[in-house]
Every structure is written in structure tokens, then in C-alpha cells.
Amino acid sequence: MTARFYVTTPIYYVNGAPHIGHAYTSIAADVVARFHRLSGHDVFFLTGTDEHGQKVEQAAQAADVAPKEFVDAISANFRDMADAMAISYDDFIRTTEPRHIKSAQALWQKVADSGAIYLGAYEGWYALRDECFYSEDELVAGPDGTKRAPTGAPVEWVKEPSYFFRLSDYQDKLLELYETHPEFLGPNSANRELVSFVKQGLRDLSVSRTSFKWGIPVPGDDAHVMYVWFDALANYLSALDYPDTDAPRAAFWPANLHLVGKDIARFHAVYWPAFLMAAGLEVPRKVFANGWWTVEGEKMSKSLGNVIDPRDLVQEFGLDAVRFFLLREVPFGGDSDLSRKSLIMRNNVELANDLGNLCQRTLSLVARNCDGIVPERRELTEEDSKLLGQVAVLPNLMASQIERCALTDALEDVWKVIRAGNAYIDHQAPWALRKTDVERMKDVLRVLLDTLRGIATVLQPFMPQSMDRMLTQLGVEAAERSFAALDVILPAGRTLPAPQGIFPRYVEQAPE
RNA sequence: GGCGGCGUAGCUCAGUGGUAGAGCAGGGGAAUCAUAAUCCCUUGGUCGGAGGUUCAAAUCCUUCCGCCGCUACCA
Numbered sequence: 001m002t003a004r005f006y007v008t009t010p011i012y013y014v015n016g017a018p019h020i021g022h023a024y025t026s027i028a029a030d031v032v033a034r035f036h037r038l039s040g041h042d043v044f045f046l047t048g049t050d051e052h053g054q055k056v057e058q059a060a061q062a063a064d065v066a067p068k069e070f071v072d073a074i075s076a077n078f079r080d081m082a083d084a085m086a087i088s089y090d091d092f093i094r095t096t097e098p099r100h101i102k103s104a105q106a107l108w109q110k111v112a113d114s115g116a117i118y119l120g121a122y123e124g125w126y127a128l129r130d131e132c133f134y135s136e137d138e139l140v141a142g143p144d145g146t147k148r149a150p151t152g153a154p155v156e157w158v159k160e161p162s163y164f165f166r167l168s169d170y171q172d173k174l175l176e177l178y179e180t181h182p183e184f185l186g187p188n189s190a191n192r193e194l195v196s197f198v199k200q201g202l203r204d205l206s207v208s209r210t211s212f213k214w215g216i217p218v219p220g221d222d223a224h225v226m227y228v229w230f231d232a233l234a235n236y237l238s239a240l241d242y243p244d245t246d247a248p249r250a251a252f253w254p255a256n257l258h259l260v261g262k263d264i265a266r267f268h269a270v271y272w273p274a275f276l277m278a279a280g281l282e283v284p285r286k287v288f289a290n291g292w293w294t295v296e297g298e299k300m301s302k303s304l305g306n307v308i309d310p311r312d313l314v315q316e317f318g319l320d321a322v323r324f325f326l327l328r329e330v331p332f333g334g335d336s337d338l339s340r341k342s343l344i345m346r347n348n349v350e351l352a353n354d355l356g357n358l359c360q361r362t363l364s365l366v367a368r369n370c371d372g373i374v375p376e377r378r379e380l381t382e383e384d385s386k387l388l389g390q391v392a393v394l395p396n397l398m399a400s401q402i403e404r405c406a407l408t409d410a411l412e413d414v415w416k417v418i419r420a421g422n423a424y425i426d427h428q429a430p431w432a433l434r435k436t437d438v439e440r441m442k443d444v445l446r447v448l449l450d451t452l453r454g455i456a457t458v459l460q461p462f463m464p465q466s467m468d469r470m471l472t473q474l475g476v477e478a479a480e481r482s483f484a485a486l487d488v489i490l491p492a493g494r495t496l497p498a499p500q501g502i503f504p505r506y507v508e509q510a511p512e
Numbered sequence: 513g514g515c516g517g518c519g520u521a522g523c524u525c526a527g528u529g530g531u532a533g534a535g536c537a538g539g540g541g542a543a544u545c546a547u548a549a550u551c552c553c554u555u556g557g558u559c560g561g562a563g564g565u566u567c568a569a570a571u572c573c574u575u576c577c578g579c580c581g582c583u584a585c586c587a
Contacts, residue, residue: 013587050587122585167584189517193582196515206585228587264587271584329524335580342524349536353549361546368545412526415535422550431545501547 005036005043006252010260011050011093011235014074015059018081019300020293020326020338021261023310027323028290028407029259030087034461035402037088038483039395044252046239047082048093049075050232052225057214067214071096084311086319086464093239095216095231103238104231105219107279110243112219116169116278122162122206127153163208163224170274171202177273177283185269186288186405190262194269205229205271233272237281254282257405265289288405291335308338317506320463321347327407327462344506354418355455356503358425359470362448363499365430374449374475375442376492384447387424390417391454395483398458414458421451449474450489457481466502473497 009029012022026047033045051071060070075094082089093100111117125147147155178184178195185191208224209215215225234242236255241247260268265287273283292299295306313322325346329336366372380388394414401410425448433441456470460481471481475494479485 010587015587053587055587124585189581192516197582197584200515200583203584227585229585232587261587262581266582266584267587345536348547348549352547357547357549359546361549363546365545409526412535419535423552425545426543426551429543429545432543434545499546503547505547505549 003041004252005033005041005257006240006255007033007036007043007045007257008236008255008259009047009087009089010258010264011048011095011232012078013050013053013055014071014078015055016302017074017307017309018078020295020308020310020313021300022078023081023085024293024326025259025261025290026082026087027085027326028405029257030085030089031323031327031407031461032257032259032402032405034088034464035398038457038460038481039399040482040484043090044240044249045088045090046093046236047087047089048091048235048239049078049095050235051075051094051096052215052231053228054209054212054214057212060214068096081309081311084314084319085323088464091239093235095235097238099241100235100238101216103242104216104226104234106243107234107237107275108226108230109219110279111165111275114278114280116166117163117207118166120162120164120204120206121159122209123157123159125155126158126160126211127155160210161224162206162210162227163218163221164204165207165230165271165275165278167202167205167271167274170277171198173277174198174202174270174273183286183404184283185265186286190265190269190289194266197266198270202270229267229271230275233267233275236284255284256286258284258287259405260287260289262289262291286405294335294337296339297337313343317343317347320466321351321503321506324351324411324463328411329408340508344508347503348505350415351503352505354415354422356501358418358421358448359452359456359473360499360501361425362445362452363473363496366445366449366496367499369430369434369438370442370445372496372498374490374492374494374496375446377446377450377489378443380443380447383424383428384443387417387420387451388447388454390420391451392486394454394458395486411462414455417451417455421448421455424448424451446492453490454486457483457486469500470502473499473502 007029009026012018029045029047033043036043049071056071057067060067063070071094079092082092095101095104108117175195175198178191178198182191185194207227207230208218209227210223210225213225215227216231218224218226236258237253240249240252242250242253244250258268258272268287276283294300295308298304298306300307310322321343325338325343328346328350329338329342366374394417397413398410401407401413425444428444430441430444433444453471453474453476456467456474456476460467460471473496475490475496480488480490
């Protein structure tokens with residue numbers, strides 16, 4: 001049976017334009033999805049947008065458009081960003097779609113039937129003017145000493161009827177989950193924080209609101225709409241046509257990996273498994289939280305005006321250079337800084353000099369000295385076997401890295417082989433062999449072609465467009481690009497196209 | 513306040529008991545097939561401070577200093 005793999009990004013909240021952080025999570029998920037496809041697995045890769053809530057309702061009102069019209073535009077913008085970043089999603093779900101509403105309500109009903117939902121009251125400081133609740137520590141003292149909202153609006157303590165989820169019943173079950181499945185939440189730092197959070201004790205969770213209307217009606221009580229997490233998290237099931245367990249996609253549950261930003265790790269690793277347990281469903285295999293990006297050392301913020309649209313970077317540096325940079329720069333899971341200098345450095349040193357140039361020098365030697373025809377694979381020397389051996393283990397080596405979301409380490413493994421390839425070509429010096437031993441020169445070039453093929457194959461998930469071009473230049477047909485295909489060496493005699501640079505060096509324009 | 517993380521070469525980081533590592537940057541050399549890219553050699557660290565356990569500690573314990581995260585209804 002073919003292994004199934006279900007990977008998700010968060011559904012992005014449509015209260016603003018997509019930025020580099022959204023692209024980052026999506027690219028990471030895309031790499032995982034593409035890697036599993038190349039491994040021959042049956043992959044379902046989901047992304048989408050989260051479109052309900054009071055903030056959206058208010059933003060639409062402020063823009064003087066209907067909420068639906070408002071979210072249509074922003075959702076389309078997120079989808080455009082995903083397409084621009086070559087995110088190979090199999091489905092793009094929107095929480096305003098009927099299929100999602102139906103699913104979320106079914107999930108609610110299932111959880112309610114289990115007795116895990118009850119009607120209570122949500123209490124808090126409410127500002128009528130802002131139509132919004134504030135927490136105690138957000139409040140400021142007004143001029144007359146009374147409590148005020150940060151906006152200056154007067155607040156009052158109010159009770160609003162609300163449905164609650166019995167989260168407190170799940171503390172022990174959750175702790176057991178973390179203990180028996182230490183890989184459930186990554187990276188480790190997030191895991192430790194979470195365990196200590198849950199150990200502090202869990203309170204029941206308010207899961208509905210009556211203070212706004214832009215949401216999914218609670219089954220059986222139209223006065224309420226579902227509050228954020230119950231609505232949003234359900235997307236991972238609604239895309240599988242839950243509760244229709246006969247649907248073809250239903251077999252993808254439980255999800256293998258939810259990739260999320262670290263701000264929402266808790267919701268995915270505490271609330272979500274608790275909801276699922278209450279509904280009698282399996283919990284996801286893994287949740288992994290990635291860090292934040294700063295820009296030139298500073299936090300991204302609208303007020304600083306340094307929010308980066310990933311599409312602008314792609315315009316200037318090319319898609320694959322950006323994808324590569326984001327995953328290469330800093331261990332996946334931690335925070336990272338995006339600077340012009342480091343982006344250009346990675347592009348020039350690792351893509352242009354190390355990989356691009358290795359490919360270019362090999363292909364031009366083949367073009368010039370072998371009439372552009374792939375030579376035979378013949379007897380291998382010790383050096384030949386050593387290099388090819390390093391290439392051969394890459395798919396398995398990277399699979400174990402990707403299993404634990406160590407995307408940066410997976411790239412480092414490939415770069416070790418690329419550096420070894422550059423050392424090999426220098427030591428073998430096929431340009432010298434041309435004059436002394438033409439047959440050996442051909443053997444060396446053949447080893448290099450096979451090495452590059454292996455490298456380009458395993459890098460496809462990270463840089464799909466460039467590696468497509470590289471494999472074409474190496475004479476590798478579309479059907480010969482999976483990991484399994486690496487077991488069969490290319491037939492000799494193929495004529496290669498004229499070599500063309502894959503990764504140009506980036507030269508910074510003079511500032512004046 | 514409570515819980516947790518981090519502090520290792522100029523920079524970014526790896527390294528959880530056994531003679532300090534990688535990449536980049538710096539220095540010297542080789543080669544000239546190639547996008548002037550590459551390869552080889554090399555300088556450089558009392559592993560935040562102090563104390564302790566041990567035959568042996570960056571690695572375990574205590575304490576101090578500095579930075580950061582989490583501390584629930586926030587998308």
C-alpha cells in the first residue's frame with residue numbers, strides 16, 4: 001500500500017496582506033509535501049484562509065464593503081502569494097465555504113454529543129464603543145482614574161452567554177500524549193513550554209460568541225457563532241470532507257504534520273487534540289512551530305514600514321533563491337533575520353559558486369570534449385565510488401532529517417556533497433586528462449553527471465524551478481526524477497542541450 | 513513572581529563525560545575546465561563568571577551575570 005502523507009499550513013487570517021512569515025511556513029510545508037511526493041507517497045497538502053471573526057467584520061465595515069466581498073479580495077491575495085511562491089497545495093480551503101461550515105458544525109455537534117460542551121457565560125471587560133473585550137492587563141487608567149481600554153474607550157464588566165469546551169477534562173490525556181509521543185510537538189523548546197503550560201492546569205475554553213455575527217452559527221443556537229479556534233482548526237477536517245468517512249480524502253486523517261507559526265503552536269498542540277479526543281477522532285501525528293523573521297535586525301511591523309511582501313523579493317532575486325535562503329539561513333524552528341546582504345551572500349556563494357558553477361563547468365566540459373553526449377558509466381575508481389556513495393545515501397539521509405523537520409540540516413547534507421563534487425573535479429582535473437587520458441576524462445565527467453543528477457533530484461523540493469532546468473540540462477527525462485528512479489542510471493549516448501547558467505551571481509547596484 | 517531556553521573562533525551556529533568543530537570572514541599556496549567561480553594548507557576560542565562532582569566537564573550539580581521565550585481565549 002502506498003503511504004499517505006497529509007501536511008498542512010495554517011489557514012491565514014485575512015486581516016492584512018501576506019508577508020514573508022506566511023510565505024515561510026508555506027514554503028516549508030511545500031518542501032515537505034514535494035519531498036514525500038518524490039518518495040512515492042500519496043500526498044495531500046492543504047493551505048487556505050481563515051475569514052471569520054470580529055476583526056474582519058469591523059475591517060470590512062471600515063472599508064464600507066460587505067464582509068464576504070472583503071474576504072474574497074484578501075483570500076485571493078493569499079492564494080496569489082502561494083502561487084507566486086510555487087506552493088504545490090492540493091487544495092485551498094476557505095472558512096467561508098459551505099463545505100467548511102458544514103464540517104465545522106458537524107464537528108461541533110459530535111463534540112457536543114459527547115458532553116464536552118456546555119452553556120455558560122464569558123465574563124470580561126467590555127468596551128461598548130470598540131465592541132470588544134479587553135483583558136485586565138490591557139487596560140489603562142483614564143484621566144479620572146477609571147479603567148479604560150487602550151483605545152481610551154470606557155469599559156464595563158459584562159457577562160456574555162457563551163458555550164464552553166471542557167478543556168479541563170483533558171489535562172491528563174494531553175500530558176499523556178506529550179509523554180508517549182515526544183515528537184508530537186516540535187521543536188523541543190516549544191514542547192517544554194507547552195508541557196509546563198498544561199501542567200499549570202487548564203481552564204475550560206469559551207468557544208462561542210454572541211457579540212458579533214460574522215462566523216459559523218452554533219448548531220441548534222443561532223444566537224451564537226463559533227469563536228475562532230473551533231471554526232479555524234476544523235479546516236483540517238473539512239478539507240477531507242468530514243464527517244463523510246467514505247469520502248476518498250477521509251483516509252488522509254490523521255494529519256501527519258501541521259506546520260504552524262510559533263504564536264499558534266499552543267492552539268494546535270492543546271486545543272486541537274482535545275477537540276479531536278472529544279470527537280473520538282485520532283490526533284495529528286506532529287505539530288511543528290517555526291520562528292519569526294526579523295528584517296535587517298528589526299522586528300517586522302507596519303509602523304516601521306519594513307513588512308516584506310515575498311513577491312517583491314522574488315521579483316528581484318528569483319523564486320528559488322528566496323526559497324533557498326529562507327530554509328537555509330537559520331535552523332528551522334528558530335527565529336531568523338532577513339537581510340539583503342545575507343540573501344545575496346547565500347545566493348552568490350552557495351547557489352552560484354558552489355552548485356551553479358559545478359554544474360556549469362561539468363556541462364561545458366561535456367559539451368566541448370564529448371560532443372555534448374553522455375558518456376558510458378564504466379569501471380569506477382575508489383574516488384568515483386566514494387563520491388557516488390555520498391550521493392546515493394542522500395534520499396534516505398534527508399528523509400530522516402525532514403521527518404523531524406530539520407530542513408536546514410537536510411540542505412547542509414546536500415551541500416557537503418556539492419563541496420565534495422567541487423573537490424573531486426579539481427582533484428581529477430578532467431581538463432588535464434583531456435590531453436593524457438581521454439577515456440578516463442569521460443569516466444570522470446560521467447561520474448560528475450551522475451552526481452549532479454542525484455543532487456538536482458533531491459533538491460527539487462527546495463528549488464523546483466531551477467532543478468527542473470538543471471535536470472533538463474543533465475538529460476534527465478520527466479519520468480526519471482523521482483527518488484526511486486535514481487536506482488536506474490541514465491543510458492549513455494543522450495545528447496545534452498547547450499549548457500546555460502542556472503544561478504546567476506547577483507551584483508549589487510552601486511548605491512549612488 | 514513562576515516555568516523554560518540561550519550565552520562555544522571576528523560573524524552565524526554544531527557539538528550532552530574522554531585530547532575543542534563547520535560554514536563564512538582573515539592569511540598563504542595551487543590550478544585555469546567554469547558564472548574570477550574552484551581546490552589545498554593555515555591564523556584564530558582559558559566553550560559567559562565563580563565554585564563543586566569525577567581519573568576525566570563545553571557536556572552533570574550549585575550559584576552569579578547578561579539576553580530571550582512562555583505564563584490561555586491573542587489568528
